[in-house]
Amino acid sequence: MTRTRARLGLAAVVLAMLTGLVAIQPSAASASSDVSPDASAGVSAGVSSTASAEEVTAASGPTWCTDKSRLVVLGDSAATGYGTTGYPADVxxxxxxxxxxxxxxxxxLAGFGTEVTNLAHNGALVADYLPGGRWADTTSAVAQIQQLQPSMVIVELGGNDFYIDRDPEVFARQLRQLVDSIKAAAPSSSIFLVKIWEIGQRESPRAVHTWSEYGAKMHEVAVATGAGLSDLAQYLPSPNNDTAGLYLPDRIHLNNAGNLVVHGALYTWMISC
Structure with missing residues (x-):
């Protein structure tokens, strides 16, 4: 991502936060190079104020557009509040x-009567939400989705798979398994995949897989399953080129300001239909 592009993305999010009138939709001009959005497949990315009602519905799914009663979030430390003021060190x-x-x-979303259940866990891999995962709260997440029957499920995962350099093919199979499990548990739920920014460090200096490889796999899963997809790299500079002060010193996690950018990008899409 170029610095100019990052600034344009941030400007678009600021505009979205101020107006609340735009929807995150596919756009050849705004789509990042590693994930090519396709509205016909239910894939959503980028900020656009010209998206048609049909595109909005295709991207977000009929359930969420007609029923915003419940949202479930699956994710890692990017979704737990980690790095923001008030987040406890022992949680x-x-x-x-x-x-x-x-x-x-x-x-x-409380203004729409939406109840939000956040099942994110710091350090989570996609595999942690499948049978055999490391924590009871993640391995039981699909069962909770079956019980709750949410209107929307946001899946924000992949950053830790990239961090440990998991084979992208394995990552893709596991992500597809998770999405298919969610669809089986709650057939009416809209599913929205969130691809985070490229984190600024890896577990091993010998890591060989690039973030774009994981992004391409997320796009493949979104197309194959009809899930929505948003690439947050469009709105956030690289942690290694962060002149806006959006990241913690670890070059992995967002601070207060970075979290507000993500909220501005996703919330405008969430209320667009």
Whole structure:
């Protein structure tokens, strides 16, 4: 991502936050190079104020557009509130801090009567939400989705798979398994995949797989399953080129300001239909 592109993305999000009138939709001009959006397949990315009602419905799914009663979030530390003011050092799961993007979204969606359940867990891999995962709260997430029957399920995963350099083919199979499991558990739920920014460090200096490889696999899964997809790299500069001050010193996690950018990008899409 070029610095100019990052600034344009940030400007678009600021405009979206101020107006609340635009929808995150496919656009050849705004789509990032590693994920090519396709509205006909239910894939959503980029900010556009010219999207048709049909495109909005295709991207977000009929359930969410007609029923915003419940939202479930699956994710990692990018969705727990980690890194924002008030997040405890000894906690590994969701805390509704003032600036965490999920917490802020939950407060705003309350005006629509939406109940938000956040099942994100710090350090989570896609595999942790499948049978055999490391924590009971993640392995039981699909069962909770079956019980709750949410209107929308947001899946924000992949950053830790990239961090440990998991084979992208394995990542794709596991992500497809998770999405298929969610669809089987809650057939009417709209599913929305969120691809985060490229984190600024890896577990091993010998890591060989690029973030664009994981992004391409997310897009393939979204197309194959009809899920929505948003690439947050369109709105956030690289942690290694962060002149806006959106990241923590670890070059992995967002701070308060970075979380507000994510909220601005996703919330405008969430209320666009």
């Amino acid at each position: 590994q799961t969701y805390v509704p801090t003032e600036n965490g993007w999920v917490a802020k979204m939950a407060r705003n």
